[in-house]
Amino acid sequence: MMPDANGIALEARDLRKAFGGVHAVDGCSFAVPRGKICGLIGPNGSGKTTTFNLLTGLAQPDGGQVLHDGVDIAGLKPYRIFRRGITRTFQITRVFREMTVLENMLSVTGLAVPDRVARERAGELIALVNLTHLRGEYGGRLSYGQQKLLEFARALMTDPDVILLDEPAAGVNRTLLQQLLEQIHRLQETGKTILIVEHDMNVIMNHCERIFVMDYGVKIAEGPPSEIQGNERVIEAYFGRRQSGVVHAG
Amino acid sequence: MTQREHLRNLALLGLLALGLLALPQGLSVYLTSFALFTMMYVVLALSWNIISGFTGYTSFGHVAFYGIGAYACAILVVDHGWSWVTTLFAGALVAGLVAVAIGYPVLRLKGPYFAIAMLGMAEGTRVVATVWDGLTHGGLGISFPSVENSTSTYYAMLVLMLITIAVAYLVAHSRFGIRLNAIREDEVAAEALGINVTRYKLLAFVLSAVFPAAAGGIQAYKVLYIEPQAVFFVQITIAMALMSMLGGKGTVIGPVIGAVLLYTAQELTWVNFPTAHLIAYGLFIIVVARFMPRGLIGFAIDRGWVRKGMVH
Numbered sequence: 001m002m003p004d005a006n007g008i009a010l011e012a013r014d015l016r017k018a019f020g021g022v023h024a025v026d027g028c029s030f031a032v033p034r035g036k037i038c039g040l041i042g043p044n045g046s047g048k049t050t051t052f053n054l055l056t057g058l059a060q061p062d063g064g065q066v067l068h069d070g071v072d073i074a075g076l077k078p079y080r081i082f083r084r085g086i087t088r089t090f091q092i093t094r095v096f097r098e099m100t101v102l103e104n105m106l107s108v109t110g111l112a113v114p115d116r117v118a119r120e121r122a123g124e125l126i127a128l129v130n131l132t133h134l135r136g137e138y139g140g141r142l143s144y145g146q147q148k149l150l151e152f153a154r155a156l157m158t159d160p161d162v163i164l165l166d167e168p169a170a171g172v173n174r175t176l177l178q179q180l181l182e183q184i185h186r187l188q189e190t191g192k193t194i195l196i197v198e199h200d201m202n203v204i205m206n207h208c209e210r211i212f213v214m215d216y217g218v219k220i221a222e223g224p225p226s227e228i229q230g231n232e233r234v235i236e237a238y239f240g241r242r243q244s245g246v247v248h249a250g
Numbered sequence: 251m252t253q254r255e256h257l258r259n260l261a262l263l264g265l266l267a268l269g270l271l272a273l274p275q276g277l278s279v280y281l282t283s284f285a286l287f288t289m290m291y292v293v294l295a296l297s298w299n300i301i302s303g304f305t306g307y308t309s310f311g312h313v314a315f316y317g318i319g320a321y322a323c324a325i326l327v328v329d330h331g332w333s334w335v336t337t338l339f340a341g342a343l344v345a346g347l348v349a350v351a352i353g354y355p356v357l358r359l360k361g362p363y364f365a366i367a368m369l370g371m372a373e374g375t376r377v378v379a380t381v382w383d384g385l386t387h388g389g390l391g392i393s394f395p396s397v398e399n400s401t402s403t404y405y406a407m408l409v410l411m412l413i414t415i416a417v418a419y420l421v422a423h424s425r426f427g428i429r430l431n432a433i434r435e436d437e438v439a440a441e442a443l444g445i446n447v448t449r450y451k452l453l454a455f456v457l458s459a460v461f462p463a464a465a466g467g468i469q470a471y472k473v474l475y476i477e478p479q480a481v482f483f484v485q486i487t488i489a490m491a492l493m494s495m496l497g498g499k500g501t502v503i504g505p506v507i508g509a510v511l512l513y514t515a516q517e518l519t520w521v522n523f524p525t526a527h528l529i530a531y532g533l534f535i536i537v538v539a540r541f542m543p544r545g546l547i548g549f550a551i552d553r554g555w556v557r558k559g560m561v562h
């Protein structure tokens with residue numbers, strides 16, 4: 001059963017985006033229920049990152065709508081979408097390389113608080129991802145996993161409403177990944193909506209309540225993990241034509 | 251940076267101000283004038299650094315703002331009888347408005363395209379100053395009536411330099427400055443983190459335009475003669491960039507150190523070896539680019555002598 005409209009935080013309606021002849025997102029629709037952790041999966045090149053770009057204004061859709069709290073935000077500038085409380089991390093990290101960890105945190109806008117409060121908040125979030133010892137180090141000097149964690153912490157500076165994570169687990173070691181997942185659950189408990197793109201099926205199957213599966217730019221399946229694991233179209237998308245991923249519960 | 255470090259830096263700036271206030275008493279006219287031009291280059295390098303060092307938009311045409319300020323001073327004093335100090339504000343205002351008008355389209359360009367567009371815009375202002383006879387007296391330039399000005403212009407430049415240092419310092423250590431850095435590092439990510447990049451870049455550009463305009467005005471009144479070739483001289487832009495890069499662009503102290511060192515070096519070689527001066531300049535650029543790509547401050551940071559970042 002679909003949750004009712006009031007319970008939807010972010011919705012894609014018939015989103016389309018082509019790059020030349022490549023239809024990266026080709027009429028994709030899904031609705032992310034408020035206050036839940038959801039997964040967006042699909043083989044490489046199925047359009048997940050492009051969908052994130054369309055949801056956050058980094059790419060302009062060729063067609064379709066993006067509804068946040070029922071308002072169409074498709075095509076708005078990224079900073080406007082961010083200020084509505086939608087934030088994200090990047091698949092290939094985009095930390096500010098010649099700025100310190102602390103400066104990376106403080107660069108975020110939309111925080112109508114005095115400098116001192118912003119610093120306190122930055123300090124707490126840095127501690128949350130175990131980067132306190134590196135707060136004065138340049139972002140570019142961190143390991144890839146640490147950069148992922150810094151991006152995650154940075155995305156939380158403004159206390160956002162919807163959080164989009166593009167492959168947050170890639171390159172993060174097991175211990176830190178466990179902590180990251182705990183943080184994600186804690187965020188959910190405070191009412192945040194979280195959408196995760198991830199190739200690590202353990203993360204997806206064990207932590208998401210609802211999963212959207214994309215292939216060739218469209219949603220081919222949707223449901224709770226138990227349904228997705230047995231879904232034939234999903235298995236075909238992963239095994240049938242490509243060998244790029246494996247769906248199994250961990 | 252901690253409260254204590256800010257206070258220490260304020261005290262240092264105060265000491266510098268006191269020393270420079272007393273300076274003309276003990277110095278010859280030549281050395282006073284040398285000090286004035288050194289301070290002028292501090293202003294120019296620090297201003298260039300706001301848009302090009304903090305924000306990452308390398309400008310090859312910043313002399314345009316300096317020239318606009320020089321012309322505002324000369325035209326208003328000579329043709330309209332304004333007091334020269336008032337014209338400095340007028341020049342800064344005009345330069346700020348020009349920065350908004352051209353910044354809006356030009357700041358959409360990236361990297362070398364922005365640099366070249368600025369070069370073109372500086373050439374454009376020079377041509378306008380040359381052909382718009384009615385306003386600028388054309389290529390013949392404008393002469394001021396002779397006055398005694400060495401002390402007044404010295405103090406004006408001192409005040410302007412202190413203001414510029416203070417503003418650059420406040421920008422560098424604020425969240426505004428951090429966001430300019432974010433734009434420099436990755437404009438897409440900056441916008442995805444809520445930064446209205448168009449507005450921030452424009453603000454940085456305007457800030458980087460007003461102080462050079464005031465400096466140009468003081469310089470005009472100091473020399474008492476201006477002409478297009480001299481005040482829209484491309485080498486002044488190159489000096490701003492080199493000084494910032496030598497000291498360490500993207501920092502506050504870097505451009506100050508770079509301006510003092512390079513202007514002093516230039517003056518010494520110029521006086522002693524007029525022809526070798528440009529060759530020495532060129533060699534110097536090569537050495538800095540090869541061995542200290544991030545300037546003296548970057549060199550010190552890499553060795554752990556100076557802490558990373560502006561905010562601690």
Ligand SMILES: Nc1ncnc2c1ncn2[C@@H]1O[C@H](COP(=O)(O)OP(=O)(O)O)[C@@H](O)[C@H]1O
Nearest residue numbers: 019022024042043044045046047048049050051
């Ligand atoms: N900026 C771009 N220019 C051209 N093609 C792109 C661009 N971004 C993505 N694509 C193409 O769109 C398709 C979907 O890519 P992407 O959204 O990154 O997939 P995923 O994140 O699911 O791996 C791929 O075929 C990719 O090559």
Ligand SMILES: [Mg+2]
Nearest residue numbers: 048049050091
């Ligand atoms: Mg992707």
